[in-house]
Amino acid sequence: MLEEANIKQFSEQCKNIFAQIERDVIGQKAVVEGTIIAMIAGGNVLLEGVPGVGKTRLVRTLGRVFNLPFSRIQFTPDLMPADVTGTNIIVKNDDGNTEFQFQPGPIFSNIILADEINRATPKTQSALLEAMQEHTVTVMGVSRKMNEPFFVLATQNPVEQDGTYPLPEAQMDRFMFKLVVPNPTLDELMGIVNLTQKTMEEVADAACNGEQLLAMRKTANQIPVAEEVMRYAMTLCSATHPDSDCATQAAKKYVRLGASPRAGQALISAAKVRALMLGRFNVSYDDLNTLAYPVLRHRMKLNFEAIAERVSPDEIISMIIKELNGKKAVSANPEAVVSESLAEENAADEPANEDGKGKRKRGLFGKK
Amino acid sequence: MKNSQLFTKYRKKMIAEGVLKSVLCGFSCGFAVNALVALISFLCGFDAGLWLAVGLGVGCAVACGALFYFLKFRPSDREIARRVDALGFDERMITMLELNGDDSYIARRQREDAQAHIAKASAGLLKFRVPAVMIAAIAVCGACGITFTTVEALAVYDVISDVPEIVNPEFETYLEIRYVAGEGGEIEGEFEQLIEFGMNPEPVMAVANDGYTFVGWDDGQEDPYRDDAGITESNVFTALFEAIEQGDNAVAGDPNEPGGDGEGGDDADDKPVNGGNSDDDANQGGGGGESGGGENNDPNQGGNETPGGDGTGDGANAGGRYDPGNQIIDGETYYRNDLEAYLQEVMELLASDQELTPEEKALIEKYFNSL
Known part of the structure; x- marks a missing residue:
């Protein structure tokens, strides 16, 4: 039963988590917030960025802040599925007889960092499928349940394509968010260098534990979603399909394959978390529009025309949102952050004032 | 606090907006009907169309305005919540409406949150929103209605011509x-x-x-x-x-009868002394003129000198002018005799006819008599 204490706990823990992460990660607020939203909502995250922008550090810091066991798997072309999941080995038991004993792989942890996931072969990549969706691992016909909470935070380099194996659609679909990690700004870069000149040690403390994280997820799940808002979320997902009833012109023109039903689930789950993080007790259109970018950008398979015209998935999502909303102002900038939204929410607790300046366009990863 | 109370200040504005939209739509329809009827009346020259157009226009405006309001523009709670949310309430109101009756903790918190936000906002934020297409419609329909009604009125009061007169200038009523x-x-x-x-x-x-x-x-x-x-x-x-000149009706004398100088007919221009009227004396032959009759004034006596003369040739010439009343068909029968026979037959037919009115009979009888 949800109580006032749960709401307060959620709010305080969010603040603590952000505060601790900021001690180790300079900048990248949108990525940090996106990752935390996905973790609270129970989703996996794919971080895409060039080397050196702090992807691995972020994941390690998250492990420390959430006080959860953390495993790092460096994906290489010769990595085998058993290297990920573990395997049965022959051991001698107390009686001196030999027997098969399961030796768990690195996947049996709470937070998995799948570094450069696209360097492994599809066979090894697919070893993560079951764990990511069902939170179980089956080896030699025996299924083993993963520890909860369980997250896979994968990274990939979008530039180096030689010797890589692009993730198949099934794998992509299992990531709740795909977050693009940008290069740090000048100020952020100065902060990073200053910090690392003093020490390379990670100083973030634990802000919550696994149980508290699960409680936060449960609390966020209670947030109600109005039917109209839910319908809009599903329309947003269906609109990415070029052959659906509510297909948009942008989807018809640029998309070969639209988002799966998992996208709808991810969108609503994440929107609930975002709403609660912003101190709201309902999901808004703005939540959906903002989260549409990390939820949908990796779930759409673009056609040749989009590739030839170099139209990015984010641009297509912007077109879809604009088309669905008509002339209504929508948040369509995937560069804003939740903290800005939160600041606005607090500063302008009044939703709107007489001169209408209270009307905000804000968003996570996102915009303003 | 009930939702209806929460929305009171917005509801008044929304109702006013709904009424405004309904009035605009109603007037658009009224003007459209008014313009149509006035145009048709003007084209057809239907004088009563002026008041018909005005009456139908007013009636249609009232009826359509009422229909638009009750079927489309009367604001519901959901509509009000949607509009209020658009002011920056992030779907708090619409969610609150859906959670109406839910007594769970999260529903209560959501309701409190929504009420707290709406309490801080002013109804002045809600602006009248009238679609441009509505304004365009009323402008176009209004212009057409007023123009056509004015034109029809001018036509009815003969200030300008009706269309039939304009299209066909020779047209006269x-x-x-x-x-x-x-x-x-x-x-x-x-x-x-x-x-x-x-x-x-x-x-x-x-x-x-x-x-x-x-x-x-x-x-x-x-x-x-x-x-x-x-x-x-x-x-x-x-x-x-x-x-009719006297000579004109002189019929050449009967070639079988003596009398008249055949040459008498030659002088058609001579005024006959005893020349008979063709109606009366043509059968008398001779028809002699001065020269034809010579001293002999009795046409029945004919001339002494030359019996008859050439009744055919000279007689025809003696008539001087073609007249069906004095022509000879075969040299023996006088056309007049036939005509009279026909006349008599016609009179008998007329007398026995039951379909013709007395006036018509009199007209026909006069016609035949004039022959």
Whole structure:
């Protein structure tokens, strides 16, 4: 039963988590917030960025802040599925007889960092499928349940394509968010260098534990979603399909394959978390529009025309949102952050004032 | 606090907006109907169309306005919540409406959150929102309605011409047809007629007085009986008559009878002394003129000198002018005899006919008598 204490706990823990992460990660607020939203909502995250922008550090810091066991798997072309999941080995038991004993792989942890996931072969990549969706691992016909909470935070380099194996659609679909990690700004870069000149040690403390994280997820799940808002979320997902009833012109023109039903689930789950993080007790259109970018950008398979015209998935999502909303102002900038939204929410607790300046366009990863 | 109370200040504005939209839509429909009826009336020259257009326009405006309000623009709680949310409430109101009746903790918190936000906001934030297409519609329909009604009114009060007159400048609603008798005759029937355009005038007959004969109408028609059709403009038709000269009706004498100088007919221009009227004396032969009769004034006696003369040749010439009343068909039978026989037959038929009115019978009888 949800109580006032749960709401307060959620709010305080969010603040603590952000505060601790900021001690180790300079900048990248949108990525940090996106990752935390996905973790609270129970989703996996794919971080895409060039080397050196702090992807691995972020994941390690998250492990420390959430006080959860953390495993790092460096994906290489010769990595085998058993290297990920573990395997049965022959051991001698107390009686001196030999027997098969399961030796768990690195996947049996709470937070998995799948570094450069696209360097492994599809066979090894697919070893993560079951764990990511069902939170179980089956080896030699025996299924083993993963520890909860369980997250896979994968990274990939979008530039180096030689010797890589692009993730198949099934794998992509299992990531709740795909977050693009940008290069740090000048100020952020100065902060990073200053910090690392003093020490390379990670100083973030634990802000919550696994149980508290699960409680936060449960609390966020209670947030109600109005039917109209839910319908809009599903329309947003269906609109990415070029052959659906509510297909948009942008989807018809640029998309070969639209988002799966998992996208709808991810969108609503994440929107609930975002709403609660912003101190709201309902999901808004703005939540959906903002989260549409990390939820949908990796779930759409673009056609040749989009590739030839170099139209990015984010641009297509912007077109879809604009088309669905008509002339209504929508948040369509995937560069804003939740903290800005939160600041606005607090500063302008009044939703709107007489001169209408209270009307905000804000968003996570996102915009303003 | 109930949702309805929460939305009171917004509801008033939304109702006002709904009424405004309904009025605009109603007036658009009214003006459209008004314009249509006025245009049709103007094109057809229907005078009563002016008031019909005004009446239908007003009626349609009232009826459509009411229908629009109750079927489309009357704000519901959901609609109000949607509009209020658009002011920056992040779907708090619409969610609160859906959670109405839910007593769970999260529903209560959501309701409190929504109420707290809406309490801080002013109803002044909610602006009237009238779609541009509505304004365009009322402008276009209003302009058309007023214009066509004005034009129709001007046409009705004869300030401007009706369309039929503009399209066909020769069109006249009523045509005045006048039949005028020249000297020596008269017109039987309505000689002044006012007919509607497209209708035909009543037939008339030109009847010569005694001593005159009908020679034709001034428009070239030779039949004294005229039954005009297809007249498109007012006109005056004049019947022309000519006095009958004495010599004209002189019939050459009977070649079998003596009398008259055959040569008498040669001088057609000579005024006959005893020349008979063709009606009366043509059968008397001779018809001698001065020269024909010589001293002998009795046409029955014929001339002493030459019996008969050449009745055929000279007689024809003696008539001086073609007249069906004094022609000989075969040299033996007088046309007049046949004519009289026919006349008698016609009179009998007329007398026995049951379909013709007495006036028509009288007209026909006069016609035949004039022959």
